[in-house]
Amino acid sequence: MKNMKFLTAALFISSLFIGCSKDDAPAPVNEEEVITTLTVTLVPNDGGTAITLQSRDLDGDGSDAPVITTGDLTTGVTYRGRIVLLNETVDPADDITEEVEEESLEHQFFYTSGGDLDITISNENLDTDGNKLGTEFTLVAGAASSGTLTFTLRHEPTKPNTGLEDAGGETDIFATFSVSVE
Amino acid sequence: MRNYALLVLLISSITTMSQNCDHSLSGIVTDIHDGQLLIGVTVIIANSEQAVQTGVDGTFSFSNLCNDTYYIQVSHPYCLTKGFTVRVSGDTTKAFKLEHHIEELNRITIEGKAYSDKTKTILESTINKDELERFSSGSLGDALKNLSGVSSLSTGNTVVKPMINGLHSSRVVIINNGVRMEDQEWGAEHAPNIDINTVSNLTVIKGAGALQFSGDAVGGVIIAEASKVPVKDSLYGKTLMTAASNGRGLSLSSQLTKSYQNGWYSTLQGTLKQFGDFETPDYVLSNTGIFERNASLKVGFNRFDYGIEAYYSIFKNEIGILAASHLGGAQDQIRALESPIPLIINDFSYTTDAPKQDVTHHLATIKGFKKFDDFGKLSLQYDFQRNNRLEYDIRRGDDKNKASSDLQLDTHTVLLDLDAPLTDKIVLKTGLMAKYQKNVANPDTGVRRLIPDFQMYDLGMYFVMDYQLNDQWLLEAGGRFDYSFMDVFKFYRTSFWELRNYDQLFPEIVLEELENQILTNPELSFNNGSGTLGASYAFGKNSKLFFNYSIASRAPNSSELFSEGLHHSASRIELGDLRFNSEISHKVSLTFQKANDVFSFQINPYINTISDFIVNEPTGIQQTVRGNFQVWEYRQTNAQLLGIDVDVSYEFAKNYRLNTQFSLVKGNDRTNDAPLIGMPPANLSNQIVYQNPKFNNLRLALQSAYHFKQNDYPDTNFEVFNPETERSQIVDFSTPPDAYHLLNFSSSIDLNINQKSKFTVGFTITNLLDTSYRNYLNRLRFYADDLGRNFLLNLKINY
Numbered sequence: 001m002k003n004m005k006f007l008t009a010a011l012f013i014s015s016l017f018i019g020c021s022k023d024d025a026p027a028p029v030n031e032e033e034v035i036t037t038l039t040v041t042l043v044p045n046d047g048g049t050a051i052t053l054q055s056r057d058l059d060g061d062g063s064d065a066p067v068i069t070t071g072d073l074t075t076g077v078t079y080r081g082r083i084v085l086l087n088e089t090v091d092p093a094d095d096i097t098e099e100v101e102e103e104s105l106e107h108q109f110f111y112t113s114g115g116d117l118d119i120t121i122s123n124e125n126l127d128t129d130g131n132k133l134g135t136e137f138t139l140v141a142g143a144a145s146s147g148t149l150t151f152t153l154r155h156e157p158t159k160p161n162t163g164l165e166d167a168g169g170e171t172d173i174f175a176t177f178s179v180s181v182e
Numbered sequence: 183m184r185n186y187a188l189l190v191l192l193i194s195s196i197t198t199m200s201q202n203c204d205h206s207l208s209g210i211v212t213d214i215h216d217g218q219l220l221i222g223v224t225v226i227i228a229n230s231e232q233a234v235q236t237g238v239d240g241t242f243s244f245s246n247l248c249n250d251t252y253y254i255q256v257s258h259p260y261c262l263t264k265g266f267t268v269r270v271s272g273d274t275t276k277a278f279k280l281e282h283h284i285e286e287l288n289r290i291t292i293e294g295k296a297y298s299d300k301t302k303t304i305l306e307s308t309i310n311k312d313e314l315e316r317f318s319s320g321s322l323g324d325a326l327k328n329l330s331g332v333s334s335l336s337t338g339n340t341v342v343k344p345m346i347n348g349l350h351s352s353r354v355v356i357i358n359n360g361v362r363m364e365d366q367e368w369g370a371e372h373a374p375n376i377d378i379n380t381v382s383n384l385t386v387i388k389g390a391g392a393l394q395f396s397g398d399a400v401g402g403v404i405i406a407e408a409s410k411v412p413v414k415d416s417l418y419g420k421t422l423m424t425a426a427s428n429g430r431g432l433s434l435s436s437q438l439t440k441s442y443q444n445g446w447y448s449t450l451q452g453t454l455k456q457f458g459d460f461e462t463p464d465y466v467l468s469n470t471g472i473f474e475r476n477a478s479l480k481v482g483f484n485r486f487d488y489g490i491e492a493y494y495s496i497f498k499n500e501i502g503i504l505a506a507s508h509l510g511g512a513q514d515q516i517r518a519l520e521s522p523i524p525l526i527i528n529d530f531s532y533t534t535d536a537p538k539q540d541v542t543h544h545l546a547t548i549k550g551f552k553k554f555d556d557f558g559k560l561s562l563q564y565d566f567q568r569n570n571r572l573e574y575d576i577r578r579g580d581d582k583n584k585a586s587s588d589l590q591l592d593t594h595t596v597l598l599d600l601d602a603p604l605t606d607k608i609v610l611k612t613g614l615m616a617k618y619q620k621n622v623a624n625p626d627t628g629v630r631r632l633i634p635d636f637q638m639y640d641l642g643m644y645f646v647m648d649y650q651l652n653d654q655w656l657l658e659a660g661g662r663f664d665y666s667f668m669d670v671f672k673f674y675r676t677s678f679w680e681l682r683n684y685d686q687l688f689p690e691i692v693l694e695e696l697e698n699q700i701l702t703n704p705e706l707s708f709n710n711g712s713g714t715l716g717a718s719y720a721f722g723k724n725s726k727l728f729f730n731y732s733i734a735s736r737a738p739n740s741s742e743l744f745s746e747g748l749h750h751s752a753s754r755i756e757l758g759d760l761r762f763n764s765e766i767s768h769k770v771s772l773t774f775q776k777a778n779d780v781f782s783f784q785i786n787p788y789i790n791t792i793s794d795f796i797v798n799e800p801t802g803i804q805q806t807v808r809g810n811f812q813v814w815e816y817r818q819t820n821a822q823l824l825g826i827d828v829d830v831s832y833e834f835a836k837n838y839r840l841n842t843q844f845s846l847v848k849g850n851d852r853t854n855d856a857p858l859i860g861m862p863p864a865n866l867s868n869q870i871v872y873q874n875p876k877f878n879n880l881r882l883a884l885q886s887a888y889h890f891k892q893n894d895y896p897d898t899n900f901e902v903f904n905p906e907t908e909r910s911q912i913v914d915f916s917t918p919p920d921a922y923h924l925l926n927f928s929s930s931i932d933l934n935i936n937q938k939s940k941f942t943v944g945f946t947i948t949n950l951l952d953t954s955y956r957n958y959l960n961r962l963r964f965y966a967d968d969l970g971r972n973f974l975l976n977l978k979i980n981y
Contacts, residue, residue, distance in 0.1 A: 026635045026671050028699055029625045033578055035807050057807045059698055061748040061755060062675040065805040089698060099579045106578075114905040148905040152513075155578065168525055170576060171510030174809030176905040 030090050034060040037086040037093075038151065038175045042071075042079035042139060051079070053149070055175040058088055070177045073119065073141040081121070081137040083109060083151065085173070097135060100153070107172075108157045109134030110164050115147025118181060131159040146180035203248035207268065209276040210240050211256060214486050214553075217603065220258055220280060228253040228265075256280060281413075281486050300405060301391040302648045303658045303716025303730040305773040305786065307331070309384040311409065315978060316928060316944065319424035319433035319455060322356075322376050322384075326404065330843040331388050331786070331827035333862035337371040337961045339460055339969050340472045340501050341539070344374070345959070347388050347788065348823050348847040348861050349401030352739045357395050357405045359493055361547050361565045364593040364619065366633075368739040371751060371961065375497045375543035375569065377476035379422065379435035379453045382409035388788070388827075389769050390712060390734030393644045394599065394611050397662040397712030398736035400767040400792065411439055411447040413484055418938075420980045428972035429471070430530070431457030445485045452477040458532040459502075463952045463970035468528040469505040469535060474498065490550040497543040502534030507965045508576050509753040511809025512902040515964075516913055524966045536574035537751055540585075544568040558602025558610075567593045575750040581628050586750055588624035589633055593617065607650045615642035615664075621740065632756075634672040634744050641665045646714070658716045658730075666737050668706045672744055673699045684760065706743070708764050710735035728773040738762040742796050742816045752961070754812045755804050762818060767792040784829040795821035797851065799859050800898040800915065810902055812915070819853040823861075841869040848894060856896045863892035863918065863958055879932040886925055892918040892958045919963055922955035924948075930976070944976030 040053040051073065057066035073079070085096035100107045104127035111121040111134070124136040157169035211223045219240030226233040227244060236242045247270045257263035261280040268276055300306060307329045317325040323342025327334040335343045335350045343350050351370060356363040358376050365375040385405040390396075392403045419438035425431075437451035455474040460467045475498045482491030506524030509515055518525055549563035573587040599613035617640040623631035646660030676698050679685055694701040716730035738758075745758035771788035801815040825847030833839045844866050849858030869885040895918055901910040930944035952971040956963040 025693065025701065025703075026623075026631075026673075027625045028673055028696055028701065029628065029630045031630055032628050033581060038807055055807050057805075059675050059677040061804070061806045061808070061811065062677040062698075063681045063804065064677045066807055091697070103578065112906055115908045148908060150905045155510075155576065170508060171514045171809050172578075173807055174511055174513055175807055176903075 031060065032087065032090070032094065033096075034087050034089055035085050035096050035173060036060055036088045038173055039084045039086070040151065040177075041082050041084070042073070043082075044074070045078045045080065048074070048077070053177045053179070055177075056088070060089060066175070068175075068177060070179060073139075073179060073181045075141055075144055075181055077141050079139040079141070081124075081139050083135045083137075085153075101133070101135060104128055104133045105131075105159070106156050108132055108154050108159065108161075108167065108169075109137075109173075110152040110154065110167065111137065112150040112152065112164065113147060114150065114176075116145045117147025117149060117179060118142030118145040119149070119179075127159070129159070141181045144181050146178070148176050149179045150174070150176040203246055205247045205249060205270055206243060206245045206273045207247050207252070207270050207276065208241065208243035208273075209278060211236050211242065211258075211278045211280060212240060214279040214281050220261070223256060223258045223261075223278075223280065225278075226255045226257075228255055254278075279487075300385060300395075300403070301387055301389075301646075301658070301714075301716075301730075302656055303714075303718050303728050304387055304389045304391045304732075304771060305728050305775060305784065307386045307388070311382040314378060314381055314384060315422060316930075316946065316976065317378055318422045318435055318976065319426055319431070319974065320378065322374050322378050322381070322404075322406070325378060325384065326386065328867075329386055330829050330845045331825070331847075332386055333845070333865070333959060335370060335860070335959050335961075336957070338467070338470050338501075338504055338507075339960075340457075340470065341371050341373045341503075343370065343372070344386075344404060345862060346386065346402035346404075347790065347825055347827075348849050348858075349790075352736065352742075353399065353401035355396045355399040355403045357403065358545065359406065359408055359495075359547065360549060360563060360597075361545060361567070362396065362595065364567050364591060365541075365543050365569045366571055366589060366591055368741040371503075371539075372541075372571070373499075373501075375499070375541060376406055377435075377453050377474075377478070377495070377497055379437070380408060380451055380476070380478055380495065381406040383407045388786070389730060389771055390732040390767065391658075391660070391714040391716060391730050393646050393660045393662040393712060393714055394613060397642065397644070397664050397710055398734055400734045400736050400765065400769075400790075408449070408480070411441045411449065411482070411484070413443065413445055413447075413486070414441060415443050416441045418981060420978060423977045424974055426457070426972055426974045428969055429457035429460045430532075431455070431472075445483050445489070447480075447482050447484065449480040450478075451480075456532065459528075459530050461530075461970055462967035463954050464967070465523055465527050466530050467504055467966055467969075468524070468526055468531070469502040469538070471502045471532055471534045473500045473534070487553040488551065490548070492546075492548045494546045495544070497541075497545075499539070499541050500534060501539045501541075503537040503539065503751060504962050504966055505535075505537070507753075507962050508537045508751070511753070511806070511811050512803065512900075512913060513809050515753070515812070515915070516902065516911065518965050519913065519915075536576050538574045540572040540574070542568075542570045558600055561597070561599045561601075563595075563597040563599075565593075565595050565597075567591075569593075573751060584627060585624075586627055586629045587632060588627050589621060590624070591619065591621045593619045608647060610645060610647045611660075612645040613643070615640070615644075617641075629750075630673065630675075630747050632745060632747060632749060633740050634670050636668055636670040636740060638669075639667045654720050656718045658714065658718075660714045662712045664708075664710045664712075664735075664737075666708045666710070668704070668708075668740075670702075670704045670706070670740075670744065672702050672704060674702060674746060676700055678746055678757075682759075688760065704743075704760060708737035710737060710764050724776055724778045726775045726777075728771075728775070730772075731768070731770050734767045734769070735764045736767075737764045738796055742798075745816070748811065752814075754800075754814050756798070757813065757815045759816055759818075762796060762816070763794055765792055765794045765796055765818070767795075780833045782829075782831045784827075786827045788823075788825055788827075790823040790825075792821045792823070794818040797821070797858065799896065800900065803900050803902065812900060819851050821849060821858055822852055823847055823849045823858075837872055837874045839871045839873070841867075841871065843867045851896070854896075857894035859896050859898065859916075860959065861892065861894065863921075864890040866890075878934075879930075881931070882927075882929045884925065884927050886923065888923045889921060889955075889957065891921040915964070918958040919956035922953060922957075924953060924955070925950040935979075938981060940980040942976070942978040942980075944974075944978070946972075946974040946976065948972045948974070 042051040051071035054069040087094040153173035154169035157167040161167040223236040421436040433455040435453040439449040441447040453476040478495035505526040547565035551561040572585040575586040619638040642664040644662035648658040714732040745756040769790040773786040830842040846864040849861040928946040
């Protein structure tokens with residue numbers, strides 16, 4: 001009984017000392033899944049200058065809001081669009097698009113135009129089952145107008161679907177740009 | 183023959199004469215437990231004709247004894263007969279102690295006061311073994327919410343946290359087998375890691391008055407105790423099996439106890455539980471299955487005035503979280519809220535995928551006690567707990583099967599307690615506590631730590647004294663002081679560090695600046711005082727009044743201090759505050775109780791005023807590339823909770839009883855003059871029970887439970903810009919669901935197999951009418967209905 005008391009007391013005290021060292025500072029975690037940057041490159045078929053739309057949030061889901069860069073479209077022009085996702089919290093930046101395309105069955109990009117924006121977007125690339133993936137697309141700019149253009153990436157959507165309404169899944173990307181057609 | 187006897191007598195008288203045999207032996211016989219005088223005890227001097235009985239004052243006396251050694255036998259109908267060797271030298275006095283409750287302890291079921299009161303001036307609510315066994319397939323929270331004033335904060339129907347008088351998590355202290363549970367109880371979706379089948383008596387103290395356990399129980403204390411093992415040669419056990427239709431699962435629990443006359447005992451216990459997806463009246467709640475495995479072993483030695491016990495238990499629980507509750511940003515929230523059914527409904531399945539929780543809790547304790555005659559009972563306890571919590575979210579790429587949160591919390595505690603009756607009327611309880619805690623958040627998850635790595639040191643000391651003034655009045659007073667020191671390594675996002683002005687306020691704690699994170703070493707210490715003052719007054723026939731005032735201080739927990747980032751399982755950003763100080767609660771509670779066999783009535787109004795109350799509320803929206811997320815920020819405010827709990831039980835006819843309960847609590851944020859978020863709505867329960875002990879103890883019960891709508895809630899709705907319509911849209915995240923009414927039926931009957939074995943069959947139906955409802959305090963209420971009808975079959979064998 002006495003020994004037991006001594007033993008428990010000793011055990012407890014020793015654990016206190018073991019715990020006291022200061023040099024075991026933990027390692028930082030650099031999140032690999034974070035998507036900080038969405039870049040949409042629109043290359044006009046007529047050989048004109050490419051347009052870049054970008055939403056960039058370097059602190060991930062930290063308190064800073066994303067920085068939005070937008071551009072204007074030209075009436076009647078057809079653009080080849082390509083979406084690139086980056087994780088810029090690590091150096092060099094991770095290309096998340098590759099992961100999305102590797103897991104194409106579990107992902108799909110959707111394009112939504114809002115306001116009066118007169119454009120037509122169609123999906124260009126497919127997943128391994130032949131359903132839409134959408135990291136590449138074609139955009140046709142219509143009459144002069146302005147509004148919003150939103151890119152949504154859904155994780156594990158129902159495929160095939162007719163659009164965002166019946167796609168389900170979880171939103172991985174939701175980026176809105178103010179755009180006009182001139 | 184007669185001559186021979188005479189001769190012996192003559193010779194013996196000669197010897198006695200020669201020894202001067204006119205001494206006396208007198209003394210007193212008392213109960214070893216409580217020092218109570220024992221009346222009618224037979225005291226016999228062996229090998230002689232001398233026998234006396236103790237009188238009303240517990241004393242006895244022999245005369246004409248010699249200076250010699252005598253063997254004395256002390257016996258009482260309700261005690262184990264004991265022998266003592268006494269050396270008489272002159273007029274000798276001697277005190278004998280008997281184990282008076284041996285008969286009571288021989289019974290396997292022990293009820294009522296076999297478990298001592300934890301506080302004298304707050305009326306305790308208890309759930310006994312029979313009731314607990316009905317919840318064998320459920321959780322601790324399921325059983326507790328049937329007490330008035332206790333509700334539950336749940337995440338689905340398998341993560342159920344008890345809420346006492348409107349308060350939960352770190353404000354409710356749970357004592358399991360004498361050990362304060364350290365199972366990351368700060369989290370609103372972290373259920374207590376206790377197997378309900380190890381508990382045979384559950385006590386709820388609605389207040390902080392039980393200072394021997396803690397000084398920070400702003401809400402209250404829940405005490406789970408195992409059954410006591412009798413000191414006799416015995417082997418007994420029980421097996422419980424419950425099959426349930428909802429969840430299509432089974433729960434199996436078994437325990438076996440071996441005890442010996444010499445005081446040794448051991449108990450082995452185990453539980454296995456598996457349920458698949460649960461169902462509402464209309465659809466399957468996908469990914470809500472549960473797989474729980476528990477085991478415990480207890481070995482001890484009890485000699486009434488000293489004893490030692492070692493206990494180990496492991497609790498492992500895998501809980502699926504409703505698939506439809508795992509969401510991206512605000513756009514997904516809107517979709518989920520607008521949809522009348524969950525966004526994901528799959529076919530019934532037993533497998534659980536992410537999102538899910540996988541929790542393992544080890545608890546090991548060794549404790550000993552010794553009773554000293556003139557001093558009291560001294561106990562020493564050491565316990566070790568290891569809690570490992572893995573939380574899985576839906577992830578992408580290589581991390582798919584990796585947990586997003588992997589926390590390991592180790593706790594070592596040493597307790598030294600003294601329970602000393604200073605006089606017949608004054609009892610003092612005092613003690614010391616030392617605790618060391620270490621939390622490690624595994625960085626391999628690839629997700630920033632929601633809770634940082636820390637080490638914590640706690641020292642506490644307390645005293646509680648009660649004074650039985652007279653038959654009517656009992657006074658109680660106590661005080662406690664706790665010191666805690668937290669040594670933390672925390673990575674802050676640079677943006678948040680600067681936004682909060684921490685770079686100006688705490689430049690000295692920065693260890694290292696990384697690209698977009700800052701490593702800091704906050705060292706926080708808290709000095710917390712707490713106290714209790716109370717009285718109870720017995721009057722009239724069976725009436726009693728309890729009054730208690732308690733002050734409790736609670737240091738902010740690691741989540742409240744350090745949360746900073748996206749909490750995936752709640753799809754919201756949670757932000758703590760490094761500047762928090764302890765919250766201090768003043769609770770005044772009054773209870774009037776009238777109880778007799780036919781009618782009992784209890785009414786308990788209370789007022790709990792809490793300064794620097796830490797509340798977690800939505801404060802806005804944060805934009806990210808992933809969309810908009812709701813931000814929940816912790817803040818300190820002055821709060822007040824006012825409430826009343828009522829219990830009535832009336833045997834209106836032989837074997838028929840009506841039980842009524844009503845609870846109401848109003849929480850107010852006094853700083854903002856607004857209602858507090860997440861307060862339980864009023865509820866009213868009426869139950870008719872028919873129980874016939876003469877007919878195989880047949881029991882039939884029908885319960886009606888009415889849950890009112892919570893009308894007092896803060897408006898925490900937020901606006902989200904909808905790019906399609908180019909308009910802002912209000913997301914209603916605050917309106918509570920409607921009131922609902924549930925009917926529950928339960929029945930049981932005992933069938934005696936033989937003298938030693940008893941077989942009990944029970945049949946229960948919950949949500950008899952298959953009502954669709956949502957509960958304000960279920961965190962998944964936004965996404966799905968609660969459970970539909972459930973048929974449960976309980977089988978129990980006592981052997």
